Amino acid sequence: MLQVRKVVxxxxxxxxxxxxxxxxxxxxxxxxxxxxGAGKTTLFNVVSGYFPPTEGEVRFDGEDITGLxxxxxxxxxxxxxxxxxxxxxxxxxLENVFVGCHMQYKTHIWKRLLRTPAALREExxxxxxxxxxxxxxxxxxLKDELAGNLPHGHQKILSASMAIATGPKLLLLxxxxxxxxxTEIAAMVDLVRRIRDSGxxxxxxxxxxxxxVNLCDRLVVLNYGQKIAEGPPREILEKEEVIEAxxxxxxxxxxx
Amino acid sequence: xxxxxxxxxxPRSRVKGKTIASALAVIALVLLPLVVKSPYYMHILxxxxxxxxxxxxxxxxxxxxxxxxxxxxxxxxxxxxxxxxVMRLKASFWxxxxxxxxxxxxxxxxxxxxxxRSAGFGFVMLSAVLGMLIIVVFGNLKFxxxxxxxxxxxxxxxxxxxxxxxxxxxxxxxYYYLMLVLLFVTIVILRAIYAAWxxxxxxxxxxxxxxxxxLGVNVFRYRLWAFVISSAIAGMAGSFYAHxxxxxxxxxxxxxxxxxxxxxxxxxxxxxxxxxxxxxxxVMTFVPELLRITKVIEPIVTGVLVILIILxxxxxxxxxxxxxxxxxxxxxxxxxxxxxxKASLGFRAR
Amino acid sequence: MxxxxxxxxxxxxxxxxxxxxLAAGLVLMMNVSGILLIAYGEFYAIGxxxxxxxxxxxxxxxxxxxxxxVVITTLVGLASYRFIFQxxxxxxxNFLSQVVAAVGLMLILxxxxxxxxxxxxxxxxxxxxxxxRKFGITISVEKLFVMALALVVTVALFLMYEKTRLGRxxxxxxxxxxVAALQGVNTNAIYMATMxxxxxxAGFAGGIMSGVYEIYPEMGHNxxxxxxxxxxxxxxxxxxxxxxxxxxLGITLSFGLYFTGGMAQIILFLIIxxxxxxxxxxxxxxxxxx
Numbered sequence: 001m002l003q004v005r006k007v008v009x010x011x012x013x014x015x016x017x018x019x020x021x022x023x024x025x026x027x028x029x030x031x032x033x034x035x036x037g038a039g040k041t042t043l044f045n046v047v048s049g050y051f052p053p054t055e056g057e058v059r060f061d062g063e064d065i066t067g068l069x070x071x072x073x074x075x076x077x078x079x080x081x082x083x084x085x086x087x088x089x090x091x092x093x094l095e096n097v098f099v100g101c102h103m104q105y106k107t108h109i110w111k112r113l114l115r116t117p118a119a120l121r122e123e124x125x126x127x128x129x130x131x132x133x134x135x136x137x138x139x140x141x142l143k144d145e146l147a148g149n150l151p152h153g154h155q156k157i158l159s160a161s162m163a164i165a166t167g168p169k170l171l172l173l174x175x176x177x178x179x180x181x182x183t184e185i186a187a188m189v190d191l192v193r194r195i196r197d198s199g200x201x202x203x204x205x206x207x208x209x210x211x212x213v214n215l216c217d218r219l220v221v222l223n224y225g226q227k228i229a230e231g232p233p234r235e236i237l238e239k240e241e242v243i244e245a246x247x248x249x250x251x252x253x254x255x256x
Numbered sequence: 257x258x259x260x261x262x263x264x265x266x267p268r269s270r271v272k273g274k275t276i277a278s279a280l281a282v283i284a285l286v287l288l289p290l291v292v293k294s295p296y297y298m299h300i301l302x303x304x305x306x307x308x309x310x311x312x313x314x315x316x317x318x319x320x321x322x323x324x325x326x327x328x329x330x331x332x333x334x335x336x337x338x339x340x341x342v343m344r345l346k347a348s349f350w351x352x353x354x355x356x357x358x359x360x361x362x363x364x365x366x367x368x369x370x371x372x373r374s375a376g377f378g379f380v381m382l383s384a385v386l387g388m389l390i391i392v393v394f395g396n397l398k399f400x401x402x403x404x405x406x407x408x409x410x411x412x413x414x415x416x417x418x419x420x421x422x423x424x425x426x427x428x429x430x431y432y433y434l435m436l437v438l439l440f441v442t443i444v445i446l447r448a449i450y451a452a453w454x455x456x457x458x459x460x461x462x463x464x465x466x467x468x469x470x471l472g473v474n475v476f477r478y479r480l481w482a483f484v485i486s487s488a489i490a491g492m493a494g495s496f497y498a499h500x501x502x503x504x505x506x507x508x509x510x511x512x513x514x515x516x517x518x519x520x521x522x523x524x525x526x527x528x529x530x531x532x533x534x535x536x537x538x539v540m541t542f543v544p545e546l547l548r549i550t551k552v553i554e555p556i557v558t559g560v561l562v563i564l565i566i567l568x569x570x571x572x573x574x575x576x577x578x579x580x581x582x583x584x585x586x587x588x589x590x591x592x593x594x595x596x597x598k599a600s601l602g603f604r605a606r
Numbered sequence: 607m608x609x610x611x612x613x614x615x616x617x618x619x620x621x622x623x624x625x626x627x628l629a630a631g632l633v634l635m636m637n638v639s640g641i642l643l644i645a646y647g648e649f650y651a652i653g654x655x656x657x658x659x660x661x662x663x664x665x666x667x668x669x670x671x672x673x674x675x676v677v678i679t680t681l682v683g684l685a686s687y688r689f690i691f692q693x694x695x696x697x698x699x700n701f702l703s704q705v706v707a708a709v710g711l712m713l714i715l716x717x718x719x720x721x722x723x724x725x726x727x728x729x730x731x732x733x734x735x736x737x738x739r740k741f742g743i744t745i746s747v748e749k750l751f752v753m754a755l756a757l758v759v760t761v762a763l764f765l766m767y768e769k770t771r772l773g774r775x776x777x778x779x780x781x782x783x784x785v786a787a788l789q790g791v792n793t794n795a796i797y798m799a800t801m802x803x804x805x806x807x808a809g810f811a812g813g814i815m816s817g818v819y820e821i822y823p824e825m826g827h828n829x830x831x832x833x834x835x836x837x838x839x840x841x842x843x844x845x846x847x848x849x850x851x852x853x854x855l856g857i858t859l860s861f862g863l864y865f866t867g868g869m870a871q872i873i874l875f876l877i878i879x880x881x882x883x884x885x886x887x888x889x890x891x892x893x894x895x896x
Contacts, residue, residue: 049470050466070466070470071471071474071475074470082470086466087464088459089463090463099460099473100471102471370883373883374882374883374886377886378883378886381838382882382883384838385835385875385878385882386879388875389872389875392872393872396869396871511831516709519709522702522703552720556713558710558713559709559712559715559717560710562706562707562710563714566694566706566707567694
């Protein structure tokens with residue numbers, strides 16, 4: 001589904017991604033792991049269009065999407081969450097998701113402005129869709145709460161809900177369980193599985209090794225902006241290069 | 257979409273209360289010229305209406321996260337364009353008005369295309385440069401009358417409103433009603449846009465443009481749209497202004513005018529996209545008038561008033577009524593804009 | 607026709623140095639206190655008018671008048687800060703509010719100036735008479751005197767900001783007021799001091815210019831635009847930027863006036879626009895990273 005080829009991303013003197021090659025297959029849950037600074041979030045940023053790569057190519061469903069803007073890439077079917085739960089804190093939960101639904105609008109802008117019956121019907125339909133997503137994600141009871149007032153775990157779930165609302169084929173989750181307790185993590189893992197089952201391919205950046213092992217079909221390990229290993233979770237975590245990369249990282253203790 | 261509601265009463269009574277209040281307000285406004293006879297006070301009313309229109313365009317841009325310092329510039333463009341249409345092309349005012357709107361909008365499109373590209377702060381800088389540049393342009397072009405401007409701009413031609421009367425623009429009252437119409441049109445258009453998806457997109461962009469973009473919102477296009485609409489509306493006000501005052505002078509359209517417009521909106525309350533500008537403009541135009549002892553003290557009174565309001569009513573005049581705008585948090589987020597603008601520049605953090 | 611380049615440059619530097627001083631004052635306020643002091647032009651005018659009043663009515667010598675002007679301007683500044691800006695300063699996200707307050711102050715001061723001074727433009731008699739001719743450049747002794755003083759003040763400002771304890775405290779507050787407070791800096795005192803220094807600069811600039819150019823009530827408004835341009839051009843974050851911007855503007859205007867007058871201004875604005883388009887942070891400002 002997604003091919004990253006020889007992607008380089010440098011910021012002035014700092015090289016965050018160093019000729020990276022990576023594939024994401026249809027319908028899988030891919031885990032992207034690696035020590036801090038390995039380039040995981042940078043990878044997501046490049047793929048989702050937050051900034052373009054310095055060199056290299058990204059192909060999605062056969063199309064070259066290198067250098068496209070974030071909204072263009074979202075329209076093509078890639079959606080993401082941010083490390084810090086980035087929300088419209090001044091809007092309600094429902095309104096947050098509703099913003100995400102906007103791409104589904106079919107009626108022409110003029111009809112929408114004039115509030116024709118067709119436009120109003122569609123707005124109703126999209127609101128209903130937003131509610132559906134909230135129910136799917138378990139947030140429907142909070143629909144009128146201000147997003148900024150939600151506890152951390154719920155904010156993360158809300159971020160994911162908004163990302164799903166755009167109707168993506170590929171969802172990039174950046175540290176979805178960071179800062180959550182055990183119960184919340186279990187709920188999130190379950191949610192992610194159900195999202196995949198509904199037909200969305202998922203890539204996850206995560207530091208929590210237990211979750212990663214639990215959730216992901218396949219792992220890719222990054223270090224210094226390059227892929228140093230890939231394969232099934234159990235196998236990967238026992239590989240020497242991987243353990244070495246993590247030396248100096250407390251996560252080495254979490255390795256199963 | 258912004259809704260102001262009082263804390264008592266449920267949704268249905270809220271809407272009913274608003275509708276009744278609005279209806280009463282409209283009736284009062286329409287009947288006003290029967291009560292107010294003094295041309296001087298009529299003039300003040302008309303000017304506050306114009307200022308309210310301009311202040312609303314400030315809020316439109318502010319919603320999308322941009323502070324525009326070119327409001328007076330487009331006001332001037334509309335005024336000069338209308339003057340040219342009527343005096344050089346011998347068109348009727350009623351043709352010149354829509355034409356000026358189109359001209360202002362088109363220029364807004366071209367300029368906005370360049371300006372909106374820049375980061376939020378770049379936009380402010382560039383709009384400031386335009387604001388300063390436009391006066392020099394107006395002043396140096398001979399066919400625009402140079403720095404002395406053009407006088408003797410004719411009033412709008414008389415029109416016949418079916419079933420009502422033949423309206424001649426010989427006194428203040430017809431201008432007042434025309435201003436009301438323009439104000440009404442502006443309010444209707446802006447409300448419709450704010451309530452529609454575009455308004456939501458603007459609010460999303462203003463709250464977190466990166467997030468909005470990642471959700472598929474074309475930030476540039478929506479901001480450009482806002483800029484074009486703001487420019488067109490300012491141009492409309494300019495066209496009216498030229499034919500009401502009867503003269504255009506470059507000095508009237510300087511950056512300070514834009515800053516005053518900003519102040520009207522801010523003092524009214526940035527949380528309120530329609531009421532705030534109206535309240536701010538009316539209060540800031542009238543109170544110094546009512547309090548003046550002699551004409552020379554007036555700017556001092558205005559200045560003191562500005563300072564008092566900003567000291568004691570930081571969220572604007574409308575906060576006095578305990579009205580909670582749903583978008584109060586939006587207002588705060590917008591205030592953060594100013595800090596963001598400073599911070600993103602190497603003001604070394606604040 | 608040969609362009610008297612050197613002459614134009616020297617002429618430009620004269621006005622340019624005044625821009626530098628004023629721009630530096632404005633940038634100082636912005637950096638340290640985060641206040642965009644729109645009323646700053648009026649302070650400049652107050653300086654000029656005070657000198658004129660002292661010389662004309664009190665028959666004071668120019669030097670004494672200058673000192674009085676600086677004192678008065680500074681007092682006005684300190685009072686403004688104490689009674690207006692200080693109350694807003696503690697609010698989070700106070701930028702827009704401070705701007706509004708500054709506009710209110712500008713209205714008050716501007717009108718007060720008009721009332722006290724009247725509408726007739728005046729000029730203070732020059733301290734020095736005569737011209738100096740050297741290296742093909744002609745310049746009035748008065749202007750030379752003004753430039754020399756301005757240079758001294760600019761250097762003094764730099765030294766103060768970079769080398770003294772006060773300067774270090776100011777830079778600390780500019781960088782992060784909360785952290786500076788934790789380190790024991792009395793932030794309010796620093797804000798007052800900054801306002802005071804900016805007042806000194808404006809009063810000084812207005813005072814010495816009164817002997818060179820005409821004094822008229824709108825001078826505050828007019829010069830504020832120019833200073834704003836200088837600050838935008840040179841970069842908002844840096845005083846060095848103010849220096850560069852001020853000199854550039856002064857020299858460019860000098861050349862421009864020589865060539866085409868009005869068109870020069872338009873071209874100047876366009877050039878500034880282009881520069882800001884590519885570098886919104888100004889020539890010396892930090893690169894905006896989004």
